[in-house]
Amino acid sequence: MTRVRIASVLLGAGFGFLLSWGQFIDPDRIRDMLLLRDPYMWEMFATAVAVAFVALRLLKRARVRSLLTGEPVAWSTAQPERRHVVGAAIFGVGWAVSDVCPGPVAAQVGQGIAWSVPLLAGVGLGILLSLRREEAPAKTQPASRAARAPGPVMPASNPD
Numbered sequence: 001m002t003r004v005r006i007a008s009v010l011l012g013a014g015f016g017f018l019l020s021w022g023q024f025i026d027p028d029r030i031r032d033m034l035l036l037r038d039p040y041m042w043e044m045f046a047t048a049v050a051v052a053f054v055a056l057r058l059l060k061r062a063r064v065r066s067l068l069t070g071e072p073v074a075w076s077t078a079q080p081e082r083r084h085v086v087g088a089a090i091f092g093v094g095w096a097v098s099d100v101c102p103g104p105v106a107a108q109v110g111q112g113i114a115w116s117v118p119l120l121a122g123v124g125l126g127i128l129l130s131l132r133r134e135e136a137p138a139k140t141q142p143a144s145r146a147a148r149a150p151g152p153v154m155p156a157s158n159p160d
Contacts, residue, residue, distance in 0.1 A: 025104040
């Protein structure tokens with residue numbers, strides 16, 4: 001849907017602005033957070049998680065529908081798998097080495113910070129490798145995702 005893509009671009013631009021304004025793109029601020037020297041970012045993360053936790057549950061309980069797609073606010077949960085743990089470890093190592101996570105990388109590129117371009121390229125490479133792995137023929141993968149899933153398999157939604 002075109003309006004979903006337009007909304008995504010606008011929300012992404014707004015999110016990038018807020019990351020910049022909140023100093024979430026500053027490598028020194030990120031390093032201080034990771035070294036537990038400054039609680040600022042941890043406090044912001046905790047506040048965001050708490051607000052989202054409560055708000056999403058209230059929206060679901062009220063049976064609210066999405067403004068753009070009309071779909072009900074809902075989600076499903078799954079047990080963590082090995083790939084989640086490995087991905088989280090790779091993400092954490094990359095974050096610690098580069099002092100940047102994916103959100104701030106986009107904001108840094110938007111601000112014209114040249115050293116963030118190789119980091120953005122690494123994010124893109126990781127996404128491409130992940131997509132390529134998911135699209136690999138079934139015979140090269142040990143078992144399909146549907147066979148491993150403990151609960152019902154949700155069909156993938158197509159935004160177009």
